[in-house]
Amino acid sequence: MFPRVLFSGTCRLPEFNSMDLAVDVIDSPARMRELSDTFREAAPPLGLVPTMGALHEGHLSLIRRAVSECASAVVSIFVNPAQFGPGEDLDTYPHTFEKDLEVCREEGVSAVYAPSVGQMYAKGFDTWVEVPSLASGLCGPCRPGHFRGVATVVAKLFSACKPDRAYFGEKDYQQLVLIRRMARDLDMGVEIVSCPTVREKDGVAMSSRNVNLRREERENSRSLSRGLFRARELLGEGEARAAVLIQAAREELTKACVEIDYVEVVDSETLAPLETVQGSCRMVMAAKIGATRLIDNISLVP
């Protein structure tokens, strides 16, 4: 029923010339469910890498890990309107679909799931997944409805793709923690695999939104990672008070004339703010540079 897909699943064999093959694109949940069953029955595990396209090295690290660890790897490409608020950058979010498909093909992805907005949000759509305690802080107040949109679309992607494992980047840390909680709470049986943030040579975290930065803004965006590294440096020197570390990070942002949304030190699992670096925790931040909102975070190990 899916000859092109099953064929493209063999791309990973090194003797096979994958350049001759296209990766198959599935656009309906029903067909995706059927194909997922085929993949899982042929050989588990099935890995899923949910993306909004505009693939960069960060996504590539997730895709490569999924392809290497799983018998089949599906990449979903869907720019999810439900996670963009009014006035956010849905319209300017970069689209590079053909290039993304080429990347997936080259990496030996088994299938690409790329439903249309109409397929995902049919007339009368009104079912929402929420994780209030993890959505309320950090990016929550600034982006009302964002995490409801994220949790809902990921629940839908999990229903259609039925993955054994799903790969998420640590770059979107609040999202990662929230999805992990959702998968656990709703008994989804999906192992959430987190992958380290991939950075440009100058420290800037890879993000599809970076292409929207002008030259000067791109320069100023370095202040986010500089702030995080500075905080970690201070921690290494023995400073465990969150307020001091936060102040040091904020100074880097302020120097670069960046509009700070928040800088916090939080528990890695609950995202509760901490006064002292202890146990497993992270420094997380969001800032606006011109019209572009960027986030970044780093692990703080006491």
Next chain:
Amino acid sequence: MFPRVLFSGTCRLPEFNSMDLAVDVIDSPARMRELSDTFREAAPPLGLVPTMGALHEGHLSLIRRAVSECASAVVSIFVNPAQFGPGEDLDTYPHTFEKDLEVCREEGVSAVYAPSVGQMYAKGFDTWVEVPSLASGLCGPCRPGHFRGVATVVAKLFSACKPDRAYFGEKDYQQLVLIRRMARDLDMGVEIVSCPTVREKDGVAMSSRNVNLRREERENSRSLSRGLFRARELLGEGEARAAVLIQAAREELTKACVEIDYVEVVDSETLAPLETVQGSCRMVMAAKIGATRLIDNISLVP
């Protein structure tokens, strides 16, 4: 890994003496997922009948249909605290677990999924599924949080049991419509099968809560179905105005000194109130009799 279960799956063979076998009880989502995979790989479809136990003839009609239509049928038994509000009857909800198991065994159910409250709602649980537009009317205002609890637990049961079909009674009509919408919206790939309300000889809809009615209350509870039948009778005589049908039904309830919560004529899919009986619609009602809240509904065909 599940010898007793796989064995009990053979109960439906007529030459097999099912009296010798116990039905296996699964208490963890992870084990249920494994077993569901086994069932579905052996032979689809897999049917699920979600219940809160205290099984009566209404449940039996669902179970029998699932067993007859599906290669494997799972019955879940879980009294879900999340769908009971403060002051509701969680503590007095009837429990007849051993008897329920016996019924499932006799009916040839493949497995019973009966997780504990701790398994279903682990520490830190905070993920909720909501269908606001279908939860806001009818029983919604009177039972805040109820449908959120229902949608969430059913999403969890679907994740663990992975049914191809799930069987729900028309008795809980708002729940049925809401679950159908959830399954569609979240791409769950579960066909929601609705089964007609089973009634006592005197017309009263079967409900686990009926056992809580005292003799006089039980007598008064007949007014619900009497009201519905009266409305349908009037419709048959050519009266299509919802207000007139509702008034006739309310009179039956009032005569029996029943405390009316609502009586409405609504669209069968959207649950939007209608002024005239047209297309596919239903009369739905809720009333309190002593400490017991009862609901009932009927299809109105113009």
